[in-house]
Amino acid sequence: MTGPRAIGVETLHMTMRFGAFTALDDCSIRIAPGSFHALLGENGAGKSTLVKCMMGFYHATAGEMLVDRREARITDPKAAHALGLGMVYQHFTLVPSLTAAENLVISREDAPQIIDWRSERAALQDFMDRMPFQVPLDQPVRALAAGEKQKLEILKQLYLGRRFLILDEPTSVLTPDEADEVLGHVRQLCRDGEISVLMITHKFREVTAFADEVSVLRRGKLVGGGKVCDLDHTDMAALMMGGTQLARPAPRSGTVGAPVLDLHNVTARDRTGLKDIRIDALTVHAGEIVGIAGISGNGQMELMEILTGQRPRQTGKIMVKGTPYAARRNEALRHNVRFLPEETLQNACAPRMSVAENMAFRSFDTNGARPRFWLSGRDIRARAADLVRQFKVKTTSLDSPIAALSGGNIQRSVLARELSGQVDLLIISNPCFGLDFSAVADIRSRIMDARNAGTAVLIMSEDLDEIMELTDRVLVMSEGRITYDTPTSSADIGTLGHFMGGHAG
Amino acid sequence: MRASSPPLAATPVQPVTSLAVVARRAEAVVLPLGALLVGFAVFSLFLLVQGKSPTEFFALVYRGGFGTGFSWQNTLSRTAPLLLAALCVALPARLGLVVIGGEGAIVLGGVGAGFAGVVLSGAPAAVALPLMLGFAMAIGALWIGAVGALRHFRGVNETIASLLMAYIAIALMNHLVEGPLRDPASLNKPSTAPLDDALRVGNLPGWDVHWGLAFGVICCVLAWVLIDKTTWGFAARIAGGNVRAAQVQGLPVGKLILGFTALGGAFAGMAGFFEVAAVHGSANASLAGGYGYTGILIAFLARHNPLAIIPVAILLAGFEASSGLVQRRMDLPDATVLVLQGFVFMAILISETLYGRFKIFAPERWGTP
Numbered sequence: 001m002t003g004p005r006a007i008g009v010e011t012l013h014m015t016m017r018f019g020a021f022t023a024l025d026d027c028s029i030r031i032a033p034g035s036f037h038a039l040l041g042e043n044g045a046g047k048s049t050l051v052k053c054m055m056g057f058y059h060a061t062a063g064e065m066l067v068d069r070r071e072a073r074i075t076d077p078k079a080a081h082a083l084g085l086g087m088v089y090q091h092f093t094l095v096p097s098l099t100a101a102e103n104l105v106i107s108r109e110d111a112p113q114i115i116d117w118r119s120e121r122a123a124l125q126d127f128m129d130r131m132p133f134q135v136p137l138d139q140p141v142r143a144l145a146a147g148e149k150q151k152l153e154i155l156k157q158l159y160l161g162r163r164f165l166i167l168d169e170p171t172s173v174l175t176p177d178e179a180d181e182v183l184g185h186v187r188q189l190c191r192d193g194e195i196s197v198l199m200i201t202h203k204f205r206e207v208t209a210f211a212d213e214v215s216v217l218r219r220g221k222l223v224g225g226g227k228v229c230d231l232d233h234t235d236m237a238a239l240m241m242g243g244t245q246l247a248r249p250a251p252r253s254g255t256v257g258a259p260v261l262d263l264h265n266v267t268a269r270d271r272t273g274l275k276d277i278r279i280d281a282l283t284v285h286a287g288e289i290v291g292i293a294g295i296s297g298n299g300q301m302e303l304m305e306i307l308t309g310q311r312p313r314q315t316g317k318i319m320v321k322g323t324p325y326a327a328r329r330n331e332a333l334r335h336n337v338r339f340l341p342e343e344t345l346q347n348a349c350a351p352r353m354s355v356a357e358n359m360a361f362r363s364f365d366t367n368g369a370r371p372r373f374w375l376s377g378r379d380i381r382a383r384a385a386d387l388v389r390q391f392k393v394k395t396t397s398l399d400s401p402i403a404a405l406s407g408g409n410i411q412r413s414v415l416a417r418e419l420s421g422q423v424d425l426l427i428i429s430n431p432c433f434g435l436d437f438s439a440v441a442d443i444r445s446r447i448m449d450a451r452n453a454g455t456a457v458l459i460m461s462e463d464l465d466e467i468m469e470l471t472d473r474v475l476v477m478s479e480g481r482i483t484y485d486t487p488t489s490s491a492d493i494g495t496l497g498h499f500m501g502g503h504a505g
Numbered sequence: 506m507r508a509s510s511p512p513l514a515a516t517p518v519q520p521v522t523s524l525a526v527v528a529r530r531a532e533a534v535v536l537p538l539g540a541l542l543v544g545f546a547v548f549s550l551f552l553l554v555q556g557k558s559p560t561e562f563f564a565l566v567y568r569g570g571f572g573t574g575f576s577w578q579n580t581l582s583r584t585a586p587l588l589l590a591a592l593c594v595a596l597p598a599r600l601g602l603v604v605i606g607g608e609g610a611i612v613l614g615g616v617g618a619g620f621a622g623v624v625l626s627g628a629p630a631a632v633a634l635p636l637m638l639g640f641a642m643a644i645g646a647l648w649i650g651a652v653g654a655l656r657h658f659r660g661v662n663e664t665i666a667s668l669l670m671a672y673i674a675i676a677l678m679n680h681l682v683e684g685p686l687r688d689p690a691s692l693n694k695p696s697t698a699p700l701d702d703a704l705r706v707g708n709l710p711g712w713d714v715h716w717g718l719a720f721g722v723i724c725c726v727l728a729w730v731l732i733d734k735t736t737w738g739f740a741a742r743i744a745g746g747n748v749r750a751a752q753v754q755g756l757p758v759g760k761l762i763l764g765f766t767a768l769g770g771a772f773a774g775m776a777g778f779f780e781v782a783a784v785h786g787s788a789n790a791s792l793a794g795g796y797g798y799t800g801i802l803i804a805f806l807a808r809h810n811p812l813a814i815i816p817v818a819i820l821l822a823g824f825e826a827s828s829g830l831v832q833r834r835m836d837l838p839d840a841t842v843l844v845l846q847g848f849v850f851m852a853i854l855i856s857e858t859l860y861g862r863f864k865i866f867a868p869e870r871w872g873t874p
Contacts, residue, residue, distance in 0.1 A: 310753070327755055328755050328757075329754065329757070332754075332755045339753050341749075341753055347750060348750050352860075357739075361743055364736055364740075372736050373735055374734060375738070375739050396525070397524065397525040398523070399523045400867075400868070400869045404870070
């Protein structure tokens with residue numbers, strides 16, 4: 001049996017407008033049959049919009065699409081599937097409690113009402129034998145490692161007969177080793193002429209190592225691209241960012257001071273309630289940024305929750321400036337402890353309350369040092385007006401619901417609330433999730449300013465580049481434990497990746 | 506070190522009633538009103554199917570509820586427990602909790618008031634009435650506070666817990682008034698012993714409506730002040746808006762949940778006290794008259810705003826007051842008004858999904874096509 005052959009896909013003058021906003025502007029990209037094409041661009045550049053138009057999730061305002069050199073009208077994802085187009089998402093779409101075999105069979109559009117497992121198993125084994133890489137078929141998917149799951153996602157697309165794959169940041173939940181393995185297999189499939197691939201990414205390294213061609217989007221426009229061998233990282237970065245000058249973080253200054261945050265033998269249950277989070281020792285000093293690297297789901301979220309008091313700990317001590325800390329409001333106020341959780345709208349805002357009210361969360365109940373009983377609407381508004389100006393938050397009104405603001409402006413509002421005044425300890429989780437370059441640069445330079453002013457900063461991030469750029473010391477968290485600790489200046493990405501994958505220690 | 510909050514700037518502050526505020530208030534009025542009208546419209550179809558005239562129905566409701574001095578009296582007497590029952594829903598709702606078992610706190614508060622009245626028989630009213638009221642409110646606070654505690658400490662769904670506890674409360678009341686607390690003289694309707702005349706709550710001076718109405722209105726105003734004008738209320742609104750954000754801010758979410766559920770329960774207990782001391786004169790099965798359930802509808806129609814509860818409660822009380830007239834004139838069963846309430850409630854729940862959908866109420870989107 002010969003496998004389905006790779007097909008080429010081409011977009012012609014694809015344009016997508018949302019109201020007055022043009023997300024995608026006259027974008028023409030050609031992906032040759034059997035090629036591995038990378039789509040680069042910063043957040044909000046239009047990458048997702050482009051692939052959603054190709055897959056039929058959106059209907060492009062203008063423009064056409066050619067599949068296998070024939071004009072194709074893709075009205076919905078089903079039509080895309082029928083033409084052999086498939087997509088692998090950033091997050092897994094497998095059913096965790098089912099086995100790989102079950103996941104594959106139920107994903108078929110013609111899955112029978114009553115499944116004859118004997119013949120399906122034989123067919124699956126036959127299919128697996130033809131594939132260049134394998135995944136255990138009989139284990140529940142939840143028992144598979146992230147890399148295996150991503151391989152299974154790709155196998156699923158091949159099993160479904162897709163001949164053109166869109167991969168949306170497929171390596172964001174993988175260790176560098178796993179990423180290399182998965183992408184190596186994908187490239188091999190392209191070479192064999194089984195599939196063509198369009199991969200969304202923001203990692204230059206993956207583009208150089210695996211892709212044949214690259215297209216770069218900026219603000220919805222195709223700004224360049226070509227053969228990967230003709231471009232180096234500087235060229236790609238220049239294309240992605242255009243002429244924008246980014247705020248560079250101020251250089252590091254000041255000296256490391258006394259310990260501000262101390263954790264000793266802290267244990268707690270993780271989200272599933274099955275495993276333990278165990279932090280034997282963690283210290284953050286004044287005037288330093290400590291980063292915790294790790295793949296998402298290895299206990300970073302739980303650690304954040306322990307520190308904010310959302311998750312009860314079973315044993316251990318948390319000390320701030322030498323005194324026990326239980327994350328109560330008055331303690332946070334006394335010691336100037338601030339938190340910046342990830343996805344601020346979901347974790348740090350009340351979406352339907354106004355911008356002014358959201359900015360008052362930290363200060364509404366005090367008047368200087370005295371507690372307040374009566375709420376002062378006037379003080380809340382005056383303070384919010386002041387913060388909006390200082391932090392350049394764009395909002396039509398202080399009374400608009402904060403959910404009406406853009407992601408960057410929501411993040412700025414929360415930064416304004418948490419970074420104003422004296423800050424002695426700042427605990428941050430993934431501060432730059434889903435923000436564009438300029439917002440990211442702005443936020444990073446504010447974090448650096450805080451450090452230089454003597455704030456102790458603990459930052460948890462899934463973005464290794466962010467950790468390498470910002471931190472003074474980097475720790476690796478894996479399976480709920482801190483497994484590695486090194487000064488950032490002498491940290492080696494390979495070693496970090498190794499510890500992130502839990503292979504050492 | 507700098508002060509922990511930056512100095513307030515001397516920049517001009519936007520006027521307090523900005524466009525966004527006006528638009529959001531308009532949304533909070535127009536959508537419930539629209540839902541009310543949709544509910545009425547569907548109910549009118551229901552009447553037409555039965556060959557009855559909707560216009561006659563609404564005219565009779567007007568006559569029976571608001572048309573004469575007597576009908577106003579009838580309406581306002583029913584308003585008192587509805588105001589308090591609605592507060593028992595609205596206060597926890599501001600924290601994001603849907604408590605629908607206020608009926609239980611009303612019933613047990615009433616039994617508590619009846620029992621205290623028997624114990625305090627012969628005591629001067631100035632001493633006995635506050636004690637009876639306090640006892641009824643304490644029982645209500647414990648009953649609904651327990652729902653909050655189950656929610657906070659054990660993660661038990663507060664909606665289900667409060668509903669089931671309302672059934673337990675009604676069963677408990679039946680047990681008490683038919684058993685240990687039964688007045689042997691109450692033959693065909695088991696009741697606690699009748700209250701002394703001195704321990705009966707009278708009417709508002711110059712009105713034919715008992716004092717419960719004044720207490721209910723005052724409680725609504727106090728609840729509004731608590732929610733809108735104090736830092737506790739603001740903290741509760743943060744927790745109701747996003748409990749994770751409240752936790753990260755170190756707000757005492759647990760205490761707020763216990764406090765607000767207990768306060769709501771205390772108001773429901775107060776309703777029970779007035780039902781016993783002002784209306785029935787003793788505690789008996791009439792306490793489970795469904796005020797707690799109508800209160801849910803009122804609170805939702807009022808968007809859990811304690812001030813809005815006052816007019817909405819009067820409207821719904823008018824419907825209930827007119828049910829007798831409707832029954833006699835149109836030959837419709839007593840339950841017809843409940844059918845109407847059901848339609849309105851469905852419309853209200855559907856309208857909850859429409860907030861933020863209409864551009865006219867969101868000035869920040871006016872510029873975009």
